[in-house]
Amino acid sequence: MGMTSAAQVTRLLALVPYLQAHPDADLAATAATFGVSTRQLVADLNVLWFCGLPGGLPGDLIEVDMDALDAGRIRLSNAEFLARPLRFTMEEATSLAVALRALEEMADAELAGSVRSARAKLESLFGGAERIDVSVSAGEENVRGRLAEAIEAGVAVELMYHGASRGSVTQPVVDPVQLATRDGYGYLVAWAPERDGWRTYRLDRIGGVRVTDQPVGEHGEAPALASGWLDERPDAARVTLDLTAAGRWIVEYHPTVSVERLPGQVWRVELLVADPAWLRRLLLRLGPAVVRVDPPEAATSAVDAAREALALLRA
């Protein structure tokens, strides 16, 4: 189960002061706080039962109220000698400091202030975190502020959205739930009533937000952005592209089903395409780097667009 003694000791050294700072703690909530199962937490408490001051006399050992534990409550006593947690390791402090940098790029004005001061306090404990940074493209702070305000108030917003695959401005009214990131871009995750489904909107393409007074509906939990649900849309079609070295970059920017190297510096890349307009644009951008498209019909609209543009250029 991979639960090493080192991880357990680290947890115990935090658990003992935690349970003293939180008398009569709830078993399940404590397990969640420490990121373990309740079963593991009970095993931890069983270890503590055998720990205490040297000498091992009954009065020297940590007490855990086992009757309370049966009722899902944790009451720990006789552990004053471990009243404070172990100091941060450098990795712990920097993992939070770097995470705060990512959060700062996504925050609104109010949160950004707290993020900066919290980070300064962490960085004063250990140097070095400033050498690691995360940049997120998340549009304008006032856009994020409006969206955060609407999410907190539970009301719908009207977006001024510069869609990538349509190249034009739309004004969807959506129920906003979260500001999330994927691959270095910030997104609004929202329920789009007119599509009757979850949609994401890139924050740097939202030109304006109007907060309405229309309460949001109940839509259950939004799927996690990082889990690749964009790729799992049931209406997605499989398209295979053979690319020269000049087109290989798409593998690093777009989720692929498979990538295979063929003889002669050609790469065969299989993609899931949910939006034909997106594929049209991708093919237009790749241009001479594309050796073959399968099925060939998938290229028809790109070919039509290229011909239309060429005709206008000649005019």
Added chain:
Amino acid sequence: MRGTTPGSLGGVSARKSERILNLTICLLMARRFVEREQIRTLVEGYQGLSQATFERTFERDKDELRALGVPVETGSNNPLFPDEVGYRIRRRDFELPPLEFDAGELAALGVASGVWDSARLAERATQAVAKLRASGLDPDASRVAAFAPSVAAHEPGFEVLWQATLEQRPVAFRYRSRPRVVEPWRLTSRTGAWYLIGLDRTRGEGRSFKLSRLESEARFAGDPGTIALPDPDVVAAHLASLEARRDAPALVAVREGAAGDLIRFAEPADARVPEGYRAWRVELGRDAAGDLAWYGADVLPLDPPELVAAVRAHLEAVAAWA
């Protein structure tokens, strides 16, 4: 008396945790250095072990504690007999110092602890917040429920390069078919990909490395604190070169209502354009022909002539597929 061994999740590793925790408490409570023989008598898990087994077990436990960040000090109580070595943990070095975070800062830290999409860093961040909670500082995440950023770090070399960058120690890996020794200056994530900027000792110059293109495991190639950082401008120049450069001016015709993202920060211009189009001055990046072809007939290049020729050649390649 308490019962015998703990339940099913216990066993060897639980007994080891128990022994290490008892050792910690023993050394933390001691006012003087505790000698090995005393440790062997005082800490329950060592009792009954043979001399050789005790020595081996104690050495391992001590190393493990240090790896967890517990400051186990070595020294002697007797200046006349400095060979009589003992151990202690000073409380002031052990305990998390009092930290003052206000409610807003704590909420930010609560969100930050969930940012990592990387098993190891997620675990570290969770541990750090558990320590804050253990000192009585509880983040209230509901204040900032709207914010859910995440940072992925799945590149195989990431953990070694992260540590090397923090500790300023050189690393070795294969990149573009060559073995390299690199002095890490900066680790940076751009559009979701991690890059290392550093001095490539093999070539004697600074450069950036994309972590997803490392051709081997990364390993340490020197001790912590053994590299010097360059002038901040040098790092800044490398960072700037990672950004998609958009500094080539161009004149384009854009169909009314289309390509909003391209013209959002552009200036309108006067030029002869097809019916239903308007002229704009924009700044383009390195792959300008591909960037404009992306818009199909919604955006037409007008000037400079090399750009017009490049876009035309690009689109002709697409038109030739049919």
